[in-house]
Amino acid sequence: MEYPLKLEKAIELTAKLPSVGKKSASRMILSMMKWTAAERESFAESIVELNNLKTCKHCGLYTEIDICSICNDEARQEQGVICVVESLTDLFAIEKSQEYKGTYHILGGVLNPLLGVGPEQLRIEQLEKRCQERKVNTLILAISPSVEGDATCSYLKSILPNIQIERIGFGVPMGGSLEYLDSMTISKALENRREFS
Ligand SMILES: [Zn+2]
Secondary structure, eight states: OOOOHHHHHHHHHHTTSTTOOHHHHHHHHHHHTTSOHHHHHHHHHHHHHGGGOEEOTTTOOEESSSSOHHHHOHHHHHTOEEEEESSHHHHHHHHHHTOOOSEEEEOSSOOBGGGTBOGGGTTHHHHHHHHHHTTOOEEEEEOOSSHHHHHHHHHHHHHOTTSEEEEOOTTSOTTOOGGGSOHHHHHHHHHTOEEOO
16 A cells, blocks of 8 residues: 555655654655644754755854854863864764863865765865864864765875864774763764874
8 A cells, every 4th residue: 555645755754764664754754744743844944944954164063153062162262172073963963071161173084086076065165264263273083984084084194284283082882972972972083182293
């Protein structure tokens, strides 16, 4: 038996979300059918509203204004430290650990020549600019250990010779992503950072 077209379409779109298969998507959409029409409308509206979000000119975080609240925080800026992460979820994972008080920079991935990801595809130029324009003395690279991650760190080191470059320490498994680590592990990894060479 197939679902009516309208249901089928909603299920198909929901199944595009990470870790949602067709089965769980069906379950989600069918449970939504128990909502009121107004609830479904407000859900749909909240998704459409995402189109109006901007990305912070400095760090790349989603924001409603040009500069996000983290970058706007003077106490954080004064640290002169930028923590470079691959993704928004990594940023949130580090924020949750409450160990770090500086600003961030979201790269949007790591260098991967095989997949056609070069420096231009990442927010590397913006990072260089920030380092030139602001009093940045240290970059903490919270980039997961993998061949591509290591190459990205080496590249950043080579283009930013006047900045102290550190990399977060052990506790982060090879190929592991920060978003799946608990706050304690992230705190330890930040504590155990060392100069990257
Ligand atoms: Zn920002």
